[in-house]
Amino acid sequence: MQQIELPYGQGLDGGKGYRSLNISQDAVHYSFREPEYAVEESDFRMRLRDLVEPMLTQRGKNTNVAIVVADKTRLCGYTTILPWVVTTLQELDVDPAEITFFIAYGTHPRQSDDECLKAYGEVYNNYRFIHHDCEKREQFQELGKTGRGTPVRVRKELCSAGLVLTVGALSHHYFAGYGGGRKLIFPGLGEREAIYANHRLFLDPEQSTLSAGCRPGNLVGNPLADDLRDMQSRMPDYHSIHGILDSKGEVARFIFGDSYQDFLAACDELDSYYTVEQKEQYPLVIASAGGFPKDINFIQSHKSIHNAAPLVEDGGTLIMFAECRDGIGSKTFLPYFRMGGWKQAFTELVARYVGNGGTALAMMEKTRRIRIALITDLDEEICREIGVKKISPDQAQLVLDDLDTDCRVGVVANSSLLVTKQKVGIAGGKTVVQP
Template sequence: MKTVVFKYGNKEVAIKLPGRAQPLYGTEPPASVGKEKFVSGLDQLIGNQAIRGPVAIIVADKTRLCGYPQVLPWVMETLKKKSINDDQVTFYIAYGTHLPQSEDECLAAYGEVYQKYRFIPHDCTQQDAFVMLGATRQGTQVKVRRDVVESEFILTLGAVSHHYFAGYGGGRKLLFPGLGEKKAIYTNHGLFLDKENARLAQGCWPGNLDGNPLAEDLQEIHEMLPNYRSIHAVLDSKGKPASYHFGKNYDDFLVVCRMLDDCYKIEVEKPFDLLFASAGGFPKDINMIQTHKSLHNAANLVRDGGKLVMFAECRDGIGSTTFLPYFEMGGWDNAFKALADNYTGNGGTALSMMEKTNRINIALVTSLPGDICAKLHVEKQTLEQAACSFNGVTGRIGVVQNSSLLVSDRMSTVS
């Protein structure tokens, strides 16, 4: 037997597992975070242009942190050296359709800069806030905040991550859907559905852009967006920034995506009968909506009919008011039809969850109430129950200590 430690919220929990349980690891990205290197990179990114108009800086919310308290002061210091005044700068929190944070959560997320500068929380329902930039071939009307579009200099700052249906998060997603209009966001997210075959679109999985209708739509949207600069963070296995990369175009974003793949995309020849995984701790397990992304990555490593035991605190509950109703519609067919007719909220996440619970058995060590777990068709377990899950299992057992980062080659896990 061996002791394995899993992240759970801001804590760690430990259980004993058989010695034959196979741990799965990514490769730690090289650590190269330092003020001098960061300031130099941003200085080169801005160049010698004189910026006299509004400056928009777009940051992610509490679910996608990337060292903001440390680096935002460096950003402002660099801008001041470029003769940019404080009153020119506005920070925008790219909520997309996410619920807003409290003042205390904002202060924790962004540090002292939050108290010194103007922060605007994005509201995707504020209809008079948007400008129409065009429409994609797939029908997404690209509506983004007018005040950001009209800014003279736009800078996005966020972590690039694998995303369960967009392929990758961060980068272009900070502007849209991060600062997009609600209906436009849902139109793009609705591409997750293959309506013709009443299933989830086959190309939508983590780390994939080719043949991914939703990702292709986002790339087309990117071409419509105003010129902007980006600071892309790559996180280590502890969820801390390992490096920052400075980009001017979509190709620069793709370079960082490949770096992420090199660290965290793995091949598994044969899926597991039983897998123990952590969602990655706070903030990756802050609620069920965020936990699902980690759960999705882990589930791809489990054979049909196998079992996944996931450690995810979900201190904020579900994290959405539009997720649970799909589990009250009488099954996949009804939920899919409702969503295909009118894509709303986290319906795609709900269908994705149903797809997994139809294929494998899922147990959660979580603070979610038992009745909620039952509605999701997952088993709520105590730590002690989870520690006994391997009893009677003679097949392959796997361990993933941070499934928010580790993704698999989808084809390699097909049973």
């Protein structure tokens, strides 16, 4: 037997907490290649200057600068790098009074001032921060519709800004392909109705199932990602700083760019660290959602469950460590489990897509195929409602102790980051996923 440490919640020192299990030496561990640390202030500021100076020179002094950052669920070393950003801009003659930060909540709830100070450091006290509210229609400018009918509604401030800069961590996203970058603009700063119109593309009404191409790390045959690309072409130009995180949530390197090709290059680099080939499926998989903040609530933890589930064979079991200290993290998730089943929830979402309905369907799809047990702080009744069993670490250890000696076990110590890609192609006009 060997002892393994699985990230769980937050430790007393503010870092990640851990839980231990004893597991067979024969277990198959899925791990990734950690990005090498390459963050240095002078290099960061030089590359930022190279990225934005041409635009600032063209626009002249007193340029209005909009900086878009993520919320507490997707931090990107902000306390360290935001001072570098504002100092560089000031050296390029940008008036501090002309710098405005926008927190890209999307449909997430607003953070407290204490949470913001912890996330962004003293910059939060010294500069203007806008807490985005997706429900205030008057703050958006209409720029038409995408080819799939999604309204393109952009914050008026972005349309009038002399420079728009996104700063955030790039990640795999369970239905958009990739998070960060362009998703900071939309849905991060999107209008609620437009966000739901885009997210509705996760559903395939013709097949009465989830769209096959909507998978983490996939942009081929992904209708939702294609819609984001269409939307991006209609929006004001912006520049991006993409952060690549290591397994501890620290920024290991930054990629600067201002084009879609730069975004794709950043995605390729992310894949080079965190995408692995799936060897096989297993009757039992032990996984962690990655600890805080990846398991801050169930909505965030679900992304990790989604990444680990393909490793489990039909009828098998996934044991997931996910603290969920903030509960579900959404008011629009649980109602879909009270509609009578998959078919009723799917029909309702096709007609009226709201909130985390797609997440609810994705969860139902998994629990129809495999058993899921959670080590979590979620209420036991809520766990039953969403189709999972709440267990303790001791109960998880008993499962491992009682296994047959020839039982194959897969282990993913941080499934928030690890993606096992499947082949996706087009056949007969339809998106096809190959095992």
